[in-house]
Amino acid sequence: MIHATASVHPDATLGRNVSVGAYAYIGPAVEVGDGCRVGHHAVLEGPLRIGADNDIGPHAVLGMGPQDLGYQGEPTELRIGDRNVIREFVTIHRATVKADRVTEVGNDNMLMAYCHVGHDCKVGNHIVMANGATLAGHVVVHDHVNIAGLCAIHQFARIGAYAMLGGGTMAPMDITPYAMVSGNHARLFGLNRRGLQRHGFDKEAVTRIRKAYRILFQSGLRLETALKTIEADPELSDDSIRYLLTFIRGSKRGITR
Numbered sequence: 001m002i003h004a005t006a007s008v009h010p011d012a013t014l015g016r017n018v019s020v021g022a023y024a025y026i027g028p029a030v031e032v033g034d035g036c037r038v039g040h041h042a043v044l045e046g047p048l049r050i051g052a053d054n055d056i057g058p059h060a061v062l063g064m065g066p067q068d069l070g071y072q073g074e075p076t077e078l079r080i081g082d083r084n085v086i087r088e089f090v091t092i093h094r095a096t097v098k099a100d101r102v103t104e105v106g107n108d109n110m111l112m113a114y115c116h117v118g119h120d121c122k123v124g125n126h127i128v129m130a131n132g133a134t135l136a137g138h139v140v141v142h143d144h145v146n147i148a149g150l151c152a153i154h155q156f157a158r159i160g161a162y163a164m165l166g167g168g169t170m171a172p173m174d175i176t177p178y179a180m181v182s183g184n185h186a187r188l189f190g191l192n193r194r195g196l197q198r199h200g201f202d203k204e205a206v207t208r209i210r211k212a213y214r215i216l217f218q219s220g221l222r223l224e225t226a227l228k229t230i231e232a233d234p235e236l237s238d239d240s241i242r243y244l245l246t247f248i249r250g251s252k253r254g255i256t257r
Helices: 193-198 203-217 221-231 237-251
Strands: 030-032 048-050 061-064 076-079 091-093 102-105 179-182 188-192
Touching: 030 061, 048 061, 061 076, 076 091, 091 102, 188 193, 188 203, 193 203, 203 237, 221 237
Parallel strands: 030 048, 048 076, 061 091, 076 102
Antiparallel strands: 179 188
16 A cells, blocks of 8 residues: 555554555654555655544645754654544644644644644644645644634634634734634634534523623723623633633733734
8 A cells, every 4th residue: 555656764653554655755753543545745754643544635744844943953743643634735844842842733633735834833623724724833723723715823822712714814813712703914703603503502602602702802891800700700600611711811912802
């Protein structure tokens, strides 16, 4: 299942039922899990660990060193989970030494053609990045996020779970969970109600999140006052609201309003 023209380094480790296309390159210190498909002309550089059942498209480049002027060749790593679809010409880079030395991509994600995941990023699970979407270094993306085509996320920014970014969004600040944002620079356009419903949030849960959003973004209250108002409301005491408040309080770049 390895094409005759593919180059697989003797120090690479391939699991069972791995297929490698024509002219693909798999370097040393690369681990490829069971059932993965590596497209033709793809490049896998180590240290790189890839889980099971990933579909890696033609000309994808995974595990190259970070695009960081301070990087001096130190040992860092890229880890990719299971069942991801990584389409043609996607690039995902290893980390720098400025954090934990690991770039991570979780499980069940779809990265469409020409997407880029920069060094030290933490990408969760069930995320869709449409064509040409770009994450700068140290970006954190929580689960079930939908990033439309040609979006660009500023370094160190975070995107909360179940958020949706419209096409061409430039996001210099954190994007709160459950939000719909769009524009250059990104602006908040409301709650991602359809996305929440599709992911199993019942009507009551959506109503609670909607109430919290109104307090945060439409009440005219200062942010800390709005957070305390939500915390004091017994109707808004559930895990989804607590996650929202924790996310906002953890913001270092500020949140998109």
